[in-house]
Amino acid sequence: FKNNLAGTVACLSIVHTLLIKLLVKPVDCLLLSHGAELIKKRQLEKDELRPLYMDFQATTPMDPRVLDAMLPYQVNYYGNPHSRTHAYGWESETAMETARKQQVADLIGADPREIIFTSGATESNNMALKGVARFYQTKKRHIITTQTEHKCVLDSCRVLEAEGFSITYLPVQKNGLLDLELLEASVRPETSLVSVMTVNNEIGVKQPIKEIGKICRSKGIFFHTDAAQAVGKIPINVSDWNVDLMSISGHKIYGPKGVGALYVRRRPRVRLEPLQSGGGQERGLRSGTVPTPLVVGLGAACSIAQQEMEYDHHRVSMLANRLVQKIMSEIPEVVMNGDPEQRYPGCINLSFAYVEGESLLMALKDVALSSGSACTSASLEPSYVLRAIGADEDLAHSSIRFGIGRFTTEEEVDYTAEKCIQQVQRLREMSPLWEMVQEGIDLKSIKWTQH
Amino acid sequence: MMAASTGSQVISLYRMMLKESKKFPSYNYRTYALRRVRDAFRANRKVEDPKTVERLIQEGQQSLALIQRQVSIGSMFKTQKMVVE
Numbered sequence: 001f002k003n004n005l006a007g008t009v010a011c012l013s014i015v016h017t018l019l020i021k022l023l024v025k026p027v028d029c030l031l032l033s034h035g036a037e038l039i040k041k042r043q044l045e046k047d048e049l050r051p052l053y054m055d056f057q058a059t060t061p062m063d064p065r066v067l068d069a070m071l072p073y074q075v076n077y078y079g080n081p082h083s084r085t086h087a088y089g090w091e092s093e094t095a096m097e098t099a100r101k102q103q104v105a106d107l108i109g110a111d112p113r114e115i116i117f118t119s120g121a122t123e124s125n126n127m128a129l130k131g132v133a134r135f136y137q138t139k140k141r142h143i144i145t146t147q148t149e150h151k152c153v154l155d156s157c158r159v160l161e162a163e164g165f166s167i168t169y170l171p172v173q174k175n176g177l178l179d180l181e182l183l184e185a186s187v188r189p190e191t192s193l194v195s196v197m198t199v200n201n202e203i204g205v206k207q208p209i210k211e212i213g214k215i216c217r218s219k220g221i222f223f224h225t226d227a228a229q230a231v232g233k234i235p236i237n238v239s240d241w242n243v244d245l246m247s248i249s250g251h252k253i254y255g256p257k258g259v260g261a262l263y264v265r266r267r268p269r270v271r272l273e274p275l276q277s278g279g280g281q282e283r284g285l286r287s288g289t290v291p292t293p294l295v296v297g298l299g300a301a302c303s304i305a306q307q308e309m310e311y312d313h314h315r316v317s318m319l320a321n322r323l324v325q326k327i328m329s330e331i332p333e334v335v336m337n338g339d340p341e342q343r344y345p346g347c348i349n350l351s352f353a354y355v356e357g358e359s360l361l362m363a364l365k366d367v368a369l370s371s372g373s374a375c376t377s378a379s380l381e382p383s384y385v386l387r388a389i390g391a392d393e394d395l396a397h398s399s400i401r402f403g404i405g406r407f408t409t410e411e412e413v414d415y416t417a418e419k420c421i422q423q424v425q426r427l428r429e430m431s432p433l434w435e436m437v438q439e440g441i442d443l444k445s446i447k448w449t450q451h
Numbered sequence: 452m453m454a455a456s457t458g459s460q461v462i463s464l465y466r467m468m469l470k471e472s473k474k475f476p477s478y479n480y481r482t483y484a485l486r487r488v489r490d491a492f493r494a495n496r497k498v499e500d501p502k503t504v505e506r507l508i509q510e511g512q513q514s515l516a517l518i519q520r521q522v523s524i525g526s527m528f529k530t531q532k533m534v535v536e
Contacts (some may be wrong), residue, residue, distance in 0.1 A: 005535060007462055029523070035460070044531060047531070048531055049531060049533060049534045049536075050530060050531045050532065050533045050534065051533075052533050052534055052535055053479070061479065061480075064480055064517070064518075064521035064525075065521075067521065068517050069522060133485075173526060311487075311490070317521075366534045400453055406478075406483065407479035407480065407483045409478075409479070409482050409484075409535070411535045412535055415534070416536050
């Protein structure tokens with residue numbers, strides 16, 4: 001056994017996981033030895049039933065109202081919104097400006113001139129971090145962020161580190177929230193930017209953005225927040241929150257994929273170095289033709305979100321409570337990750353002790369779920385977000401994220417809860433670990449990784 | 452009191468919207484449309500102001516046309532049924 005593993009696996013923690021997997025389900029290990037991908041890709045057969053969708057943090061289906069707004073611009077109104085000499089251009093430009101003003105800007109309480117259309121929140125985050133850091137680099141070369149940010153923020157910071165900037169990655173508390181005193185203590189005279197996400201994509205916790213904004217403003221530091229998971233779901237006002245830069249994504253709010261926006265404050269003015277060079281569109285910050293249909297879709301998604309926010313929030317909360325209560329009342333030793341109060345209810349991250357998360361995902365093949373962010377899903381590494389909130393290694397391995405949204409039904413929630421309960425019980429019955437716990441053995445006293 | 456003709460106009464609009472919503476081939480869009488139409492009419496049940504009623508009827512008619520368009524598009528790209536259907 002040892003010899004077999006030694007070639008393919010170096011890290012001890014992986015040995016630990018493999019050991020659990022071996023104990024739980026020997027067959028899985030055959031798949032494992034070939035790579036990190038655990039769940040096999042497979043297309044649905046023609047007459048097969050579709051799994052129900054419970055992964056609204058990864059992406060959301062487009063609202064039919066959004067598609068309806070977009071289609072005319074995919075069919076007849078194909079003009080370049082930057083063409084200034086003919087009707088094709090003018091009608092596209094009008095549509096783009098309506099989306100900017102009446103829809104995106106209104107939803108977050110901004111001025112339309114502060115909205116820059118991008119290809120999505122990843123681009124917005126890259127633009128904000130690299131743009132601000134590089135523009136002010138002669139005087140200020142320090143950036144503060146948290147360990148639970150999205151990968152694109154952390155990776156942008158890595159790039160900046162390589163360029164000579166110093167970055168502070170703040171730890172978060174056990175509940176996933178940032179400690180404001182720690183933030184204040186980490187500020188240096190040469191700090192140019194603080195970047196903290198509004199709602200976490202894996203555990204759904206809502207950071208104290210207003211308080212962070214106040215701290216940053218009082219110290220004259222720019223404040224960026226990645227609000228991809230928050231816009232349209234919770235009320236946002238960039239003036240109340242003192243936010244200087246905010247990233248928005250289209251496909252997380254029932255809009256199209258491939259479009260997003262970056263809010264850049266005008267007073268006090270935030271300046272950034274553009275990433276892309278070219279025709280100087282979007283006030284020179286983001287060259288490239290603005291994709292009218294996508295932007296119209298983003299606008300429609302924002303205006304629907306504003307109109308439906310209360311209705312959706314009420315319903316999502318109700319469904320989330322229903323799911324959590326059903327699961328928790330039926331199976332013991334389920335932990336909800338992240339703060340129980342300061343959260344967006346539609347993102348529920350549960351750890352099922354003594355059950356391996358990927359095995360559970362595999363068993364729940366009728367439900368489209370994920371163990372965390374789509375970028376790292378189905379890999380052996382436990383989520384860095386869960387590790388940052390101090391979850392035990394084994395609990396981090398046994399987590400599943402349930403995403404509830406506008407189109408989720410009671411039936412889907414009940415089906416998911418029922419299947420989940422059934423499969424957790426089944427997997428636990430098969431698990432020698434669970435058996436040992438039932439016999440009263442403290443698993444922490446066993447040294448798994450002893451060689 | 453709402454004028455009798457307006458009342459019957461509202462009821463027929465409501466029925467039409469439910470009838471069309473039922474035609475969404477996608478389980479999630481169908482259930483959402485039905486739920487949303489019912490809840491919207493219920494929420495505005497007590498509205499008396501004729502101008503508001505008129506505005507709401509107009510919005511309803513636009514939504515009805517939207518539902519009809521989206522039902523046709525959905526029918527062109529049908530998928531498998533969902534496990535809960």
